Amino acid sequence: MRAFRIAGMGLSGLLVNWGRTILTMLGIVIGVAAVVLLASLGNGIQKSISGQINDLGPNLITVSPGTSGEQDGGDNGPFGAAAASTLTPDDTQLVDGLPGVAAASSNVSTVAPVGQESVSFSGVDPSYDEIRAVELAAGRFVEGRGEVVLSQADARRLLNSGPDEAVGETLSVGTPPEDAPERDPEQEGPAQGPNRLPERLPERLREQIPEGFPQDAAPEQEPRQEPTREPTQEPAPEPVRKYEVVGVAEASDVEFGPPIPESSYMATGDALEVSGVKTVGQIVVQAEGAGDVDRAVDGISKELREAHDGAKDFSVITQRELLSTFTEITDQLKIFLAGIAGISLLVGGIGVMNIMLVSVAERTREIGVRKALGATNADVLFQFLLEAILLSLIGGVVGVALGIAGSAVLPEILTDLPPAVVTGNEVALAFGVSALIGVVFGVLPAYRSARLQPVEALRRE
Numbered sequence: 001m002r003a004f005r006i007a008g009m010g011l012s013g014l015l016v017n018w019g020r021t022i023l024t025m026l027g028i029v030i031g032v033a034a035v036v037l038l039a040s041l042g043n044g045i046q047k048s049i050s051g052q053i054n055d056l057g058p059n060l061i062t063v064s065p066g067t068s069g070e071q072d073g074g075d076n077g078p079f080g081a082a083a084a085s086t087l088t089p090d091d092t093q094l095v096d097g098l099p100g101v102a103a104a105s106s107n108v109s110t111v112a113p114v115g116q117e118s119v120s121f122s123g124v125d126p127s128y129d130e131i132r133a134v135e136l137a138a139g140r141f142v143e144g145r146g147e148v149v150l151s152q153a154d155a156r157r158l159l160n161s162g163p164d165e166a167v168g169e170t171l172s173v174g175t176p177p178e179d180a181p182e183r184d185p186e187q188e189g190p191a192q193g194p195n196r197l198p199e200r201l202p203e204r205l206r207e208q209i210p211e212g213f214p215q216d217a218a219p220e221q222e223p224r225q226e227p228t229r230e231p232t233q234e235p236a237p238e239p240v241r242k243y244e245v246v247g248v249a250e251a252s253d254v255e256f257g258p259p260i261p262e263s264s265y266m267a268t269g270d271a272l273e274v275s276g277v278k279t280v281g282q283i284v285v286q287a288e289g290a291g292d293v294d295r296a297v298d299g300i301s302k303e304l305r306e307a308h309d310g311a312k313d314f315s316v317i318t319q320r321e322l323l324s325t326f327t328e329i330t331d332q333l334k335i336f337l338a339g340i341a342g343i344s345l346l347v348g349g350i351g352v353m354n355i356m357l358v359s360v361a362e363r364t365r366e367i368g369v370r371k372a373l374g375a376t377n378a379d380v381l382f383q384f385l386l387e388a389i390l391l392s393l394i395g396g397v398v399g400v401a402l403g404i405a406g407s408a409v410l411p412e413i414l415t416d417l418p419p420a421v422v423t424g425n426e427v428a429l430a431f432g433v434s435a436l437i438g439v440v441f442g443v444l445p446a447y448r449s450a451r452l453q454p455v456e457a458l459r460r461e
Contacts, residue, residue, distance in 0.1 A: 024355045025395035027348025028434050032399025033406065034341035035430040036422065040407040042334035043421035049326050059102075059287035060131070061296060062317045063087065063095065063304070065279075085279040086313045089268055092125065092283050094303055100296035102288045103127040106268040110275035112173045114158055119173075121148070122263040123271020123280075131286040134265070138163035139247030142265050148173075149247040149265040163248035173274065174240035243270070293318055342433070348395070349437035356388050356445035367449055381450035388442020389435065396434030400427055 065085035089106050096104040108123035128134070129141040134149075142149055148171055150158070155166040243266065272278065287296040297316050305312055360367075367380055404427075407420035 020355060021391065024351055025348075025391055025398070027344065027351045028392055028395030028437065029348075029399040029402065031341060031343075031345030031348045032396050032430045032434050033402040034344050035338055035433070036400055036403025036426055037406045037410070037420075038337040038341050039334060039426035039430075040403070040420040040422040041410070041417065042330060042337055043423060043426075044411070044418040046327065046330040046334070047421055048418040049330065050323060059290055059293055060319050061285040061287060061293065061300065063091075063283040063285065063300060064315045064317060065282070065313065066315050085281060086308060086311075087280050087283055088278065089272075089280060091304060091307060092268075092280065094307060095283055095285055095300055096127075098296065098299040098303060100287055100292035100299060102286045103130050104283055104285045105131055106280040107282045107284055108268055108271040108275065108277075108280045110271045112274045114171060114173055117158060119154055119158065119264055121266045121271055121274070123266055123268040123275075125268055128265070128284065131284050135250040137248045137250045139167040139245070141247055142267055143246070145267045145269050146243055147246045147267065148243045148270075149249055150245055151249050151264050152251060154264045155245075155248050159245070166245050166248050169245045171243045171245055172240050173243055241270075241274070293320070345433055345437060349392075349441040352388055352391050352438065353441035353444060355391075356384060356442055357448070359387070360384065360445050360449045377450040381446045384446035384449045385439070385442045388445065389438035392434045392438025392442075396431045399434065400431055403427075403430070 065087055087106075092104050092106045095101060105125040105128035106123065107128070109120065110123060111118050111120050113119075124142065126141065126143050134141060136149070137152060139149070150166060150171075152163060155161060155163060158171065159166050159169050161169070249263070249265070266274075268280065272280075285296065285300065287293045297318060300316050301312075304314055308314075370380065404422055407422050411417045411419050
């Protein structure tokens, strides 16, 4: 009963100066709301990235050029150091026949001219469709050389047609002769014949020319040895190659952000011919099952190292490694964002302590009267500490409510953000920290009020 009476006195003390109480709680409200909002957005980003990685398939393996750090004793994680590719289509065939591997495909990125436009192509094998499940708006996937699959954007840009109309069309890749840059004859300089006088011949030399000698002919003299110049040659235009459009790829669906258009595809051999290189950018592999990933990775590493004369000039990356890396990054991002929001809580706690110290100074006579009537130091300490805790708890409740509301509304306003995921851990953490702030920053004012002597307190005005 006594505890309830003290709690009521503390609550009435807050309601008397309700304007000051609201302003004091504002720092706690903003801090708690920021912690809940940023943590929930971080959870949403992490869930979205994890979902997109898992959608690629848990059995997806990527072989990329560069070292994974085994040669020099380091460990660069799933992102190997960038290096010139040493992977070849023969490596792809070697990987495709290993135990535990269901399919393997080369991947070559190249840019080719189509008329006046430049188009990015991915050179892949027919098995790429099985590995990555390319969504098609019309037609089929590439099955051999001389065929291309265009993205919807490229179909509209190059053929000015929709997916169904583009299938069956012929695409000319390369620069036709009429579009090749022409040489400017004026840049070649005037023709100089062997019997032609120079245009700027000194007058004293002209007087020595015998009569009857044609003015457009040079006098008989030993031919001057002019330095020979290599004729400048314009780069030869790309030969025009004809490809049949056999399909149109759909744009990828992503949970947040703008839709990413699918690449345009051609056969690996065609891409190598267009780009003029002999190596592939990467090899994508699908294991037979999730349980076969480790066996497939071991086989790929062993066979490719032997094929490359013992050099570990490639990196084998699995979805599990990629997922763990992104999870670690997003976890660190969440901690960083929560730390920024925690600064607001700290500022709010300092505000609580400041107001409570002011309150103790204003209510000195009240404290003296209560002590003269029999209140103990513990009663006074509990009253002022309870007021600080109530400030923080009420601010925490309001902050949690605003944080949850903001997590629901903000992704609707900013459509590029993923849906926020509010969990009980973040709510409990924010609410617990707000209560802890009330205790920590309320102890000093409460202790100062409890130490006041009744005579001293009554003597103060």
